[in-house]
Amino acid sequence: MGGERKHRRALGGALGILALVVCAIVAFLVWRPSSPGARPQHPLSSDDGPSSAAPDGDTESRIVAFCSDCHAMPRAESFPRHAWHDRVRKGYEFYAQSGRNDLDPPPVHVTAAYFRAHAPERQLYPEPVEAETELGATFAVEQVTLAVDVALPPAISHLRWTRLEPDGAPVLVVCDMRHGGVVAVGLRGRGPRLRTLARLNNPCHVEACDLDADGAIDLVVADLGSFLPDDHDRGRVVWLRRREASGRFDEVVLASGLGRVADARPADLDGDGDLDVLVADFGWHRTGQIVLLRNVAGQGEPPRFETEQIDPRPGTIHVPVHDFDRDGRPDFVALVSQEYESLDMFLNQGDARFRLRTLWTGPDLTFGSSGIELTDLDQDGDMDVLYTNGDSFDNSYVNPSHGVQWLENVGRLEFAYHRLTGMLGVHRALAGDVDGDGDLDVVAVSMLPDQFLPREAARRPPASILCLEQTSPGVFVRHTLEAGSPYYATLELADFDDGDLDFAVGPHSIGARDLPHRLSIWRNQRISTSR
Numbered sequence: 001m002g003g004e005r006k007h008r009r010a011l012g013g014a015l016g017i018l019a020l021v022v023c024a025i026v027a028f029l030v031w032r033p034s035s036p037g038a039r040p041q042h043p044l045s046s047d048d049g050p051s052s053a054a055p056d057g058d059t060e061s062r063i064v065a066f067c068s069d070c071h072a073m074p075r076a077e078s079f080p081r082h083a084w085h086d087r088v089r090k091g092y093e094f095y096a097q098s099g100r101n102d103l104d105p106p107p108v109h110v111t112a113a114y115f116r117a118h119a120p121e122r123q124l125y126p127e128p129v130e131a132e133t134e135l136g137a138t139f140a141v142e143q144v145t146l147a148v149d150v151a152l153p154p155a156i157s158h159l160r161w162t163r164l165e166p167d168g169a170p171v172l173v174v175c176d177m178r179h180g181g182v183v184a185v186g187l188r189g190r191g192p193r194l195r196t197l198a199r200l201n202n203p204c205h206v207e208a209c210d211l212d213a214d215g216a217i218d219l220v221v222a223d224l225g226s227f228l229p230d231d232h233d234r235g236r237v238v239w240l241r242r243r244e245a246s247g248r249f250d251e252v253v254l255a256s257g258l259g260r261v262a263d264a265r266p267a268d269l270d271g272d273g274d275l276d277v278l279v280a281d282f283g284w285h286r287t288g289q290i291v292l293l294r295n296v297a298g299q300g301e302p303p304r305f306e307t308e309q310i311d312p313r314p315g316t317i318h319v320p321v322h323d324f325d326r327d328g329r330p331d332f333v334a335l336v337s338q339e340y341e342s343l344d345m346f347l348n349q350g351d352a353r354f355r356l357r358t359l360w361t362g363p364d365l366t367f368g369s370s371g372i373e374l375t376d377l378d379q380d381g382d383m384d385v386l387y388t389n390g391d392s393f394d395n396s397y398v399n400p401s402h403g404v405q406w407l408e409n410v411g412r413l414e415f416a417y418h419r420l421t422g423m424l425g426v427h428r429a430l431a432g433d434v435d436g437d438g439d440l441d442v443v444a445v446s447m448l449p450d451q452f453l454p455r456e457a458a459r460r461p462p463a464s465i466l467c468l469e470q471t472s473p474g475v476f477v478r479h480t481l482e483a484g485s486p487y488y489a490t491l492e493l494a495d496f497d498d499g500d501l502d503f504a505v506g507p508h509s510i511g512a513r514d515l516p517h518r519l520s521i522w523r524n525q526r527i528s529t530s531r
Contacts, residue, residue, distance in 0.1 A: 059106055060378055063114050067091070071339035073362040076118035079397060080454060084119055087395075088112040094402065107356075118520045125400050125457045128422050131477035132196050135469055136435035137500070139481070139522040144185060144192045146506075148519040150352040152178055153384065154517050155227070156506030157204040163210075164242070172194075172492060174519065175220070178227055182206060182219070182240065187496045187521060197249050198240050202227055209266040211275050212303055216242040220277060222264040231286045235261035237279055237293060239303075254305055255293055259314070267321040267330050270294060270352040278332055279306065280316040282290065288314025290334055310346065310354055314338055320374045322383050324413060333359070333385060337369040341455030343387065343407065359385070359415045360407055363370055366399055368392060375431040375529045377440050378474060382409040387477035388444065390426035393510065396449045398457045404444050404468065420476050424448060424462045425486050430493040432501045434467055436526055442468040443503050445488035450511040452512050462486050465522075480524075487515060500524040 027375035055063065067073055079087055092108050105111070146154065153452035154318060155178035162359030163170050164184060171184040180200045186193035202224035211218045218241050225234030240249040254277060264281035269292060270276060277293040289312050293305040324331045329348035336342045341362030346354040377384045385407040392398045403422040407415040425448035434441040444466045450457075461484030468476040489508035496502040502524045507515035 005379075010182075012411070015051050028206045044426070047168040055106070055110055059110060060114060062104055063111050066103050067111070069103055071365050072341075072361075074115070074366070077114045077120055077123070078364050078366040078399060079119060080117075080123055081116050082123050083260075083397065084115040085112050088115060100479050121274055122401055123399075123454065124135050124458065125424075125459075126422065127459070127465075128478055129471060131479050134435065135466075135467055135479040137526040139502075140525055142192075142374070142521040142523060143516075144174070144187075144519040144521055145182065145517060146519060147179070148182075148187075148195065150179060150517060153419075153509035153513065153515045154178060154506065155508045155510070156490060156519070157329075157508065158206055158490050159492035159504055159506060160206050160208070161178045161492050161496070161504075162208040162217075164246075166217065168479065170494070172496075173197070173206050173208075173520070174506065175221070177202040177204045177224060178509075182221060185519065187324075198238075198251055200238055200251070201225055201234070201236070203238075204261075205263045207264065207266055209275060209392070209463060211239055211266060212241065214244065216244045218242050220254070220264050222261040222279070224260040224262065225258075225284075226260060229260065229284045231284045233257045233287070235259050235281060235283075237261060237264045237277060254303075255279065255291075255307055258291070259287030259289070262316065263318050265319055265332070267319075267320050267329055267332075269332075270350065271329060271350070271508075274303070275406045276320060276352065278310075278319050280319045280334065281314075282316055282337075285312040285314070288316070288338075290316050290319065290346075292354065306354075311336075311344075311356070313340060316342060316368065318372050318373065322374050322515075324383065324409075333372065333374065335369055335372045335387070337391070339365045341365055341367040341369050341389075343369075343372065345387065345413065358415060360387075360417055362389065366394075366397075367401055368394075368399055371429070372447075373428075373430055375440065377406055377431050377442075378408060379440065382411070384409045384444065385415065386429050386431055388423075388426045388429050390423060390446060392425060392452055393449055394486075396451065397450065397453050402426055403431050404442060404466075408474075418474070420468055421466065422477050423466060424457060425452070427488070428490045430503075432490060432493045434524065435469060438472070439470045441470050443491060443493050444468065445491045445505055446486040447508060448486040451511050464488060465491075487513060496521065497523060500526045 021375050037156045041146040060230045067179045088111050138206045145441040157177040160173045165312045174183045183194045201223045205222040207220050223236040237255040239252040262282040265278045266275045274295045276295045279291045281289045290310045292308045297304040317335045319334050331348050336346045342359045345357045368389045370388045370391045373386045387405040390402040404420045406418040412414050425446035427447045429444035431440045462478045464485040465482040467479045485506050488505045503522050506519045509515045
């Protein structure tokens, strides 16, 4: 009920007001796999002295009312004590910029004293426990160069292993949201083969489909429209339509005038036999929504789309589609970040009309949601959600809550929350049988600011690639495959060559980090070495 009330309130409010965090921890200048490009902000205050006296009961009530008016109340333990002067100041600045004057904010120094009185002097970052036994798979790492004549570093935002021809070998499709490239990389046969499919603005997600039902495989691409966060109308959904004769792709804009489009999923949502497109328009402060591009073309006509708003909130990262209630109509799950930090299911009531059901909500608006993937992790026949929260590009602070989560489908549209491991800066996690023992393991990657805070969060180089081995049903142990290189926003897990699961990662640079233009292909040696 709480989630439904929250949704109804969102439907009734103005987007600009909803998108501004009244007493937020920070402006959500997030980078996501689906919404990258944030510029880190560092706290201005370094006052580490004792906190002021806590306010009286009436003043505390005013603080709570002000700071939880349009989002959950910030948790004081989300930041160390010295950081709260700057966090509160920014919150008051956002309120002033929102144009609202209907609240009763206490003096800023009083609110800062309240949070400082409840905040820890320093946060605790438990050291995750590594597995006592070795992973039943080893990897040989191959580097694939993407470019040699580009000055700026890459920003690999999505990787997708897919076929571009119905009877052809799969390829790795790469999105680089800084340089605009959508590139296919062949990984089978003699040496990698690269082919540029399109040059867009800021592509960040790609899905294969046959949008016009002509038998050729097309691509649908979410195009942010800017590298850094901004409120604009340059976001697009682009159809890369394959020419059957030449094998080339034509660029067709399905929708424009949107905010920063983070995800686009083709699916027949209205049940009329053709493909529609579900769009996560992440936006920023005053822009953003979930929209449906409804295919209204008649039989035999080229696809033609009309835009319908499904949800007005900004901040949606991913919108994977699945029939959760098994009624024959595709539903979808949306990960809505920003001040919401909410995992919401949209149940299809027919003709692409949806009813919202909140599955889970993060404990604090600094939870840092970064991505979801649908997978039957326990292989019990229903679809679970693999969920990562590791975004720290809003303020460069990492949070002890960062990690990989499993929302287990326990039936009747109820989900049980399980924390699988902590991982600072985790941005993407995928499930697959890495060690070949019949159950599903998890591979996860992290991305952190060049200089993240606080320094004591990582007493040793932070994990950049993990494998969580499932040793018994629902029990996972941790294997760190790589540490000290937390600049991966995405990964792909698939069989690139010989029958076992490999994976690929690509670098994503936001700040001053000068990263090489190459992919890292981690080829699983489990089968090849056993032959």
